[in-house]
Amino acid sequence: MDLLSTIEDQGEALNAVSVPDHPLNNAFGSLNDMCYELSSLQDLACRGSWKSILDKVARARTQSLLSKPHEHLVYLTYNIIALTKLRRFPEAVIELDTLENGIDNVIYSYENYPQHYPNRYGSMAPFALRWLYAELPSKVGNRQETVDRFYMLLQFVREKTKVSKDRLGLADDVWRIREGLVINSIISHHLSHKEFGVCLDLIIDLIKRDPTPVARAVLMSKLGYIQMQLGDLEGAKASFGVVEGIVNEENVEVEMKNLVNRNKALIFMVGKDYVSAVREYQECIDRDGSDVVAINNKALCLMYLRDLSDSIKVLENALESVPTAALNETFVVNLCSMYELAYVKHSDIKKTLSNWIARVAPDDFDTSSTRV
Template sequence: MDLQNKMEDQGETLISTPDHPLNNAFGSLNDICYELSSLQELACRGSWRSILDKVTRARTQSLLTKPHEHLIYLSYYAIALTKLRRFSEAVTELDSLENGLDNVIYSYENYPHHYPNRYGSMAPFVLRWLYAELPSRVENRQETLDRFYLLLQFVREKSTKSSSGMSDDIWRKREGLVINSIISHHLSHKEFGVCLDLINDLINRESTPVARAVLTSKLGYIQMQLGDLEGAKASFAAVEGVVTKEVEMKNLVNRNKALMFMVGKDYVSAVREYQECIDRDDSDVVAINNKALCLMYLRDLSDSIKVMENALERVPTAALNETFVVNLCSMYELAHVNHSDIKKTLSNWIARVAPDDFDTSCTRL
């Protein structure tokens, strides 16, 4: 799971807190925090540099009047720096917090005139997640793992203490996010044993059939990387057995089948499975990308390029990511003598439409 997905998964965390969602008591985002709606809009557009400018201006002009507003603006600032790959600066921003996020100065009860009858931490959860994640971006992987395991303990304690209902659901979602982050870090270093333990624990804790199926599918991917193809087949078969009308779940089943076909180098069958996904949802970029790769393996470069170019025209917001563009440029290099000119045209288009954090070096010009 990449950072963008993690930030999207935060959803409420930039406008609420671990202990009490602020938005319950306010009518609009701007009631919660100074011009929060415009920050949200800029983030959705990927205008990360504009967010840096806006936060800097608010700080310089002392436009933030309540303690929690400073933390919310810090959250956006740290996210923007991280998205722009300015990791050292993001680390410095979080280090500016006095004695960490659990300091009493970041508690509601420390400011009774601002927050009557509120208690607990006002720190947005995304700051806790970034505090754990950022050391790995400055080549300190062990510190990231240590912090994520501490964050997992924190989340589980909160989940145990919370009452049933919405708050409990939020903490369960956060627990899943943290565990998936831990799995990603172990997986990147091929530490498969701990990944299997963590994902199986998540599956056992999950009671919703669809959510269990998604986790079981991830288990299958881990088993494939481990070389346990029979185990992966069994996991994917369990996913297939979940009856659902949701398009995404149906596509998940087809993508799993296609992956097994790809492992067996049966690219024709894989293309068929991916096409079923695209017929249901023409913005399924994983299916589009992998169908194009299968066509490339079948030496049909012309069609593979068409598949990817059509996706960029049809669903640019979904398709415009670095992996997708790298694969398309590789196909250009294989198919065209004048590939530099073609990639330059693509690069110019990307410069006009891509968010600030898009890495244009992926065109390899």
């Protein structure tokens, strides 16, 4: 697994916050009642049309189309997301710096504008904006600032969770999901610097908080991945065994069943038993033809078995049958690497792939992944 990239289902946190939370409640009849043309922004974000979002935000600002304070924050959030997706990080930081004295300034509170928000209290800052406030420093070389801000965000989320639990007698599911997102972001940053001990502590703490069975299975899988990074193969097998037990006992979705097979396949891959790994990944694909983790890793296993022809077919078929799911940089890097290994005249093939990607890919796709 040192030659090519392996996709794992750790997911970039940014994908999880690609659409800001709505700053007002569900009393509104439509998204556009909550914020000027919010449904249009949301649709553009879902389609990956980040350049169009930048144009739309610029037009709304120039023509003074935003009438309420929270609308400015929502549009600011979309603008920063778009700049971040397009890897224009310095510009995103400049946008973020337009927040006066930080995200928790009183001027961003509902009670500061009683004429617009009678009987509403608290911050109007979307959670996505808070996540970006934490993440962006790392994109311009300040990793420690990002880690510090994420820990502060974690404290903020846990305070909100405690308030909802005290008021309702149970933790608000939204805030529990956000807690998981923030912790996963923190884990990702620690993993990138091989700080495995901290990652283990964070995951074990989450598991102790008695999550739902499905959430517990996901956490145990991540625990197993980290144990593998530490060389603790037996520990990883034990963690993956817990996952399989949970899935066997619960009425779960296909994705959770596939998680079990992918875990088994990883163990086989570490042991260089690629034939068995292919079998596990194929079982995932038979259940869900859009499982790109299984598709990508099956292709890698076939390559390690010196079957370049079939490994290329696996990836090409996925790009043809499930382009929306399969079109990511890691997938394309792997395919182009296989072209380079399989064909003398690989440049023409990669150029054809690059031209197709240019027609169908979202704005944030990194076209350099084709290495044309």
